[in-house]
Amino acid sequence: MTSHTSVLDLAIVLCVAAVISVVMRLLKQSSVVGYLLAGLVVGPYIPIPLFAEPRRVESLAEFGVLLVMFAIGLEFRVRKFVQVIPTSGLTAVLQMSFLFWCGLSVGLFLDWSTTEAVFLGAAVCISSTMVVSKLFDQRKVAPPVRKFVFGVLVIQDLAAVVLIAVVTGIASGQGLAAEQLAATLGRLTLVLVGLVVGGMLFIPRLVRLSVRLASPEILVVVVTGLCFGIAVLAEGLGYSVALGAFVAGVLVAESGEEKAVEPLVRPLRDVFAAIFFVSIGMTVDPVAAAAVLPQSLLLVGIVILAQFASVSLAGVVSGNGLSRSLAAGLSLGQIGEFSFIIGGIGISAGIVRSEFRSMLVTAAIVTAFTTPLLFARAERLGRWVGSRLPARASHLLGVYERWFEAWRRGSGSEAARSPIRRAVRVILVDSVLLVGIAMAAVITRNEAWTLVAEVFPGANDIAIWALAGAWALLAAPVVVSLLRNTDSLAGLVSRSVVTSVEAEVRPATPLLQGTYRVLVWLGVLLTVGGPVSAILRPVVGVAPAVVILAGPIVAVALSLLRGRGDIETGFRSQAERVANLLAKQVGSASQGGGATPRPIPGFDLVFGVAISPESHVVGKTLIELNLRALTGATVVAIRRSNHNVLLPTGREALQAGDVLGIAGTEEAIRKANELITSG
Incomplete structure (x- = not known):
């Protein structure tokens, strides 16, 4: 009888789960939802004559x-x-x-x-x-x-x-x-x-x-x-x-x-x-x-x-x-x-x-x-956010993304990669040590408090500050080492991201290095601050834990806002130099072909695409084209027939005779060229 009952239980469970999971699949929902709902049906709490x-x-x-x-x-x-x-x-x-x-x-x-x-x-x-x-x-x-x-x-x-x-x-x-x-x-x-x-x-x-x-x-x-x-x-x-x-x-x-x-x-x-x-x-x-x-x-x-x-x-x-x-x-x-x-x-x-x-x-x-x-x-959502992202921010993130892709592929000289790897290894060691100190502070808090309270009997405030000071003193060398090595890594990465292979764009790069330094700092501080904040949360309360976690984000936002003018200047200077390159490519680009690819910081190629009067993109904005989301390429400059240089915001209506400076990988540029020239 026990065997029969076990078989019956299994039959009820699987049959009900099968029916409900099929319904979930038809509704394009996860089968896991169907299994959980099947449990409600065959469970003891709903009066349905299907009980396991x-x-x-x-x-x-x-x-x-x-x-x-x-x-x-x-x-x-x-x-x-x-x-x-x-x-x-x-x-x-x-x-x-x-x-x-x-x-x-x-x-x-x-x-x-x-x-x-x-x-x-x-x-x-x-x-x-x-x-x-x-x-x-x-x-x-x-x-x-x-x-x-x-x-x-x-x-x-x-x-x-x-x-x-x-x-x-x-x-x-x-x-x-x-x-x-x-x-x-x-x-x-x-x-x-x-x-x-x-x-x-x-x-x-x-x-x-x-x-x-x-x-x-x-x-x-x-x-x-x-x-x-x-x-x-x-x-x-x-x-x-x-x-x-x-x-x-x-x-x-x-x-x-x-x-x-x-x-x-x-x-x-x-x-x-x-x-x-x-x-x-x-x-x-x-x-x-x-x-x-x-x-x-x-x-x-x-x-x-x-x-x-x-x-x-x-x-x-x-x-x-x-x-x-x-x-x-x-x-x-x-x-x-x-x-x-x-x-x-x-x-x-x-x-x-x-x-x-x-x-x-x-x-x-x-x-x-x-x-x-x-x-x-x-x-x-990606298209919506991308269309509302300022062109400078989109370009900056594009450069940053391309550099990471190249780094993961192993591109670049060993002389440039080796110091970055070494800095990352040291930062990982510092991070593990700091997280370990935070864990030790939490799991020994009762024992440590007992010892400190004996030294300062009846003076709880002094005891608290003494205990916090002791842990801070222990963590100080690790924090100093972490900050020093993070600054070194930020410098190495920012220089690597914006290093130009052409002297004519090199003057613009110092204005952009600070932005990439900030992003590297944000990455390291979040990687370390996240675990430390989570570990210390039960002890220090909400406010200090929020400061540890959100502090880097606020600092980065303020830094980017403060340096917005320099970033704008850097991008405009870079756009003018790209446009000067495009001026030499107008002839071949207007015939539908591509000029010789031109490298710029962080991108594999820069490519000039001329817009003919018959092109379907005439009168459309870059937001409407959604070029970056669809192809992965970024328009970094627009040269007008009247020799004006535009730093794209995404809201300019494209005109016949415009030459777009498009940056990205070779595959991204190919897709962008097809989208612009043939739709």
Whole structure:
């Protein structure tokens, strides 16, 4: 009878999930939403004659957790992780720090305990790889956007594994005290190193042997057995089975046969992942969820808006371009599988309140609904923002983006690249040290306060300042080193960005270097300030944490406003020089051909395109053409037939006889030329 009941439960869960997920797919929504709604239908709280036993479904759902984590580990390679850091590293760090900060603040605002607030911050700082993957499978996504977004997700996945291990330690009763947390992190490091080093001795060889047998049946049994076996081993060592499954995936991937394994595991993962999400939906009481609906909607707003703001800003600062960064910000605005795993650990241990899960499920359903709706408007938003961005700012960002693209491709001399790499390495060391000091200040605050209070009995104010001064004194050498090296990096990058290969444009470059220095400063300060602010938030309160996080942004805005006149002068000087080059190209450009490409700072080519009287662009503005969004090229100067030189604002109506100075990569210029000359 028990067997029959288990089969019946599985049949009800899968059939209801299948029907609702098909409906969701027809509505162009994520199947994850369908699974969560199916859980509400078959759960114990809605009086529908389709009921599955929650405990049995929860047992089956644990398989889903293991297989999802195994699949994530299967896609994780150390080489791949290193490759995505230049593109997505800053964005992932700032996004996770800012979302953790926001989640923590929401928890404290709701009068939750610090531990509960930490769990909430950890739950909302990781996006859903499953939702984003299914979204990108259903839509045509530009390769640069796909690469950028999945780079962020790879870094998030690794951070999530660490978070799961840490919250598991907290849930086991070790708490947030200094000794316990330090012991948890130290033990976690030893366990991970032991599992990986020990597993590398035989698991990759075993997988390669299984592949050589040319039997898919044997291969899927071997890798699934490894997944469950290492998960049980991790549980025996005091960590979650999810951590063990992830490590198993990483070890199987190191065999180099992940492309053979992944198609075999995917159907199994999809089935049990569906059961996992259904089981989450079954735990939600709609009445209880309605009672915390305002808090849930607050969480939804935080997830969508904070994700969008942090990813868009960090993406632009790290040279990913405006349109790409906006699209990434809209695609990552949801929570999912890791949020439920982290929340489930806290709920099972009884250290977070029961409505925690209701809030997460409501937020997950709403954000899974909104993600495809918002992402569908990413291109339109990019065009809208681009059309309203001043031409000088658009040009500046274009130069900055091109330089980063060239840097990532390995362009440039080794003599120029080596000092930049060296400065980045030193800054990374300083950043890790500063974050470590911040963590030490937080986790030892109770013990340190006890010691200082004994020295200054009855003088709390003096004790507080003495403790703060001691930590500031300890951090001062690291901060000084960080600032000095950041200034050095800013100088190196700004000179590299605006270095000209032609003497005639070189006089304009000093006016622009300051702007790029500011952008580099912003990137470094946000990368360091984000984690430090998130770590110190429970101790120092809202105001100091906001200053740490928002201070760099305000400083950069003021610096750019103060230097706006010099930037304008620099661009106008550069536009005049480009126009002088265009004057020599008018003859050949007017015949529809291109003159000899002319390099300018940060761009591969500058190209003159003459507008004939018959051209379809006559009378249109650059905003109406939307040239940059459609082609990636930027109009940096316009030379009129009366020899006037225009620095484009985007609102000038183009005239017959105009010669446009278009800058960008060779591919971007080709597309722009086609758009202008042939429509």
